[in-house]
Amino acid sequence: MISDKIGRFIVTPTGFHRQGGALVCDEVPLRDITAAEGTPLYVYSANVIAERFRAIAEAFASYPHSLHYALKANSTLAIARLLRSLGAGADANSGGEIDVALRAGFIPAQIVFTGVGKTQAELAQAIDLGVMTINAESAGEIERIDALAIDRQVRARIALRVNPDIDARSHPHISTGLKTNKFGVPIDEVPDLCRRFANARGVEIVGLHIHLGSQITDLTPLRKASEAIVALSRELRDLGVFIDHVDLGGGLGISYDGSPVPSARDYADALLPAVRDSGLELILEPGRNIIGPAGVLLSRVIDVKPQGNGRQFVILDAGMTELIRPMLYNAFHRIEHVETHDRPAADCDIVGPLCESSDTLGKNRVLEQPEVGDLMAVMDTGAYGAVMASNYNRRLMPPEVLVDRGRWTVIRRRQTIDDLLALEA
Ligand SMILES: Cc1ncc(COP(=O)(O)O)c(C=O)c1O
Known part of the structure; x- marks a missing residue:
């Protein structure tokens, strides 16, 4: 002023x-x-970061949610600390980003750990810390988490990263939700996988995770993905698998050239109707839109x-x-x-x-x-x-x-x- x-x-x-x-x-x-x-x-x-974080938080305020800032977008310590002070959790994509999150003051229970190729060392780090959730990418990765957790006599909380085969209509290099992309478990294989690991000693399936891609400016794919993941959670419930959250990833785009893009409120209006009746906590992993x-x-x-x-x-x-x-x-x-x-x-x-x-x-x-x-x-x-x-x-x-x-x-x-x-x- x-x-x-x-x-x-x-x-x-x-x-x-x-x-x-x-x-x-x-x-x-x-x-x-x-x-x-x-x-x-x-x-x-710092002002813009705070305004943009708060815009998303306010848009989703009517529903239980947490915003896990995607460190991959910018993980400079002071930026991570600022986001933490604003009330964000962290989405880490590597052991290095987990370390940065901890040094920025996030506690393990505020960190979700994502990544298409997590090493044994990174998985062990996440399990030893007891991060909030490991977003697991494949049956093989769940087996590895299970074995590591059994060794340590703990049960790791995992969410299954689901590949819904939905086109994010973004740039092909930053689209991740198609069958042809390397990410996640095909949606139709998820029920079998959940059945298989339902009684695993080392893992507890507590959520479903989707991330369709980045710089998404057409909300239809995100709306469809939230509907698909909530429908899947119902299917799992009928099979006796009860999860506590859906993580809809990040992806909300920004205007690089001045043309209109959806606001945080439009984003909430696209995602919340599907999630609202599910009773599941909502996690989001915004990166680009904030920073x-x-x-x-x-x-x-x-x-x-x-x-x-x-x-x-x-x-x-x-x-x-x-x-x-x-x-x-x-x-x-x-x-x-x-x-x-x-x-x-x-x-x-x-x-x-x-x-x-x-x-x-x-x-x-x-x-x-x-x-x-x-x-x-x-x-x-x-x-x-x-x-x-x-x-x-x-x-x-x-x-x-x-x-x-x-x-x-x-x-x-x-x-x-x-x-x-x-x-x-
Ligand atoms: C799993 C995951 N979550 C969140 C993000 C953040 O995406 P964005 O910066 O587009 O919000 C990414 C980035 O692609 C990601 O891979």
Whole structure:
């Protein structure tokens, strides 16, 4: 909140917006952060994270539920801690993410453990900790959990990851709910599997889990999946298998290009009708929807090169090593000047500095004529951005900054070449 010239309080927008042509994050000019920390650099807004988490929590408030933040979207410790303080549980996809969750202060009973290929060590870790549920992916995995738990004289709580053969209508690389995808147990095999493990000494089947995919903007597949999983829970009940929850995964998309997408309330309206009468607790694993719009990647123009056809290559100091989504999924991210200038429009291909032609962050963009040294913001990069960064070309992982109530903090420092080489003989 700021006050105007005559002292009235004005509610200012949160997150990333422009003040006098300059992009700010919750009142902090992004240029100031880069002046201190350099580029490339990720900046996140604590306000946006909180608003988006609360929007989902409020949309589902009428039904018993818990939101397990999908750490895979962004597991930087400070972000995980922030989500915990907001009331989230955690969805971990590896032993490493379980460790991060614990270090962020989540207790094992707040952690669900998912993953298509869990190692024996990871399963043992989850069983020893007594995580809330292990989302089991196959008959073989249930057998392995059973054996490990019997060794330890405990009974592990598992949910069966069900593959409902429903098309998420998202990008094929981030769709997981079709028969042809490697995830889960085919839905028609679930009753037999439950019967088989009903009296297992080491496992207790307490839930059903579905995750159809990510960046889902058509809610019909999610609605169908919730109907299918609730129908399946009834079928199981008739067989004498009583579960306590359904976990409908994550997947709710965001608008990368400004086009309308479903709100948290639309999401709840799509899922709750099927679940409401079941009496089962609902678990959700949102990732992208919370953290995606809460982050930007800041980068500087290091060269501008004519292509000879009226177009230009704008070469940034960030590329596929900092943000691989455009190259991996053909994903679109808006790219903007951090500060506007009064320059003519130019047709640009915005590329990274790596020795790969696929290292293109944005093709066919119209920008105010970029110049060497300009600061650019790649928008909506809070999810699957920094977590997917790599050291290819011996590039160093970028720092991450969290802006919270007008103050900014480095939550992960820039990697140094010594950090990188410390692992090598
Ligand atoms: C099992 C599981 N749960 C949750 C998520 C989070 O998905 P999203 O970030 O789209 O919400 C994923 C990501 O694909 C996932 O694989």
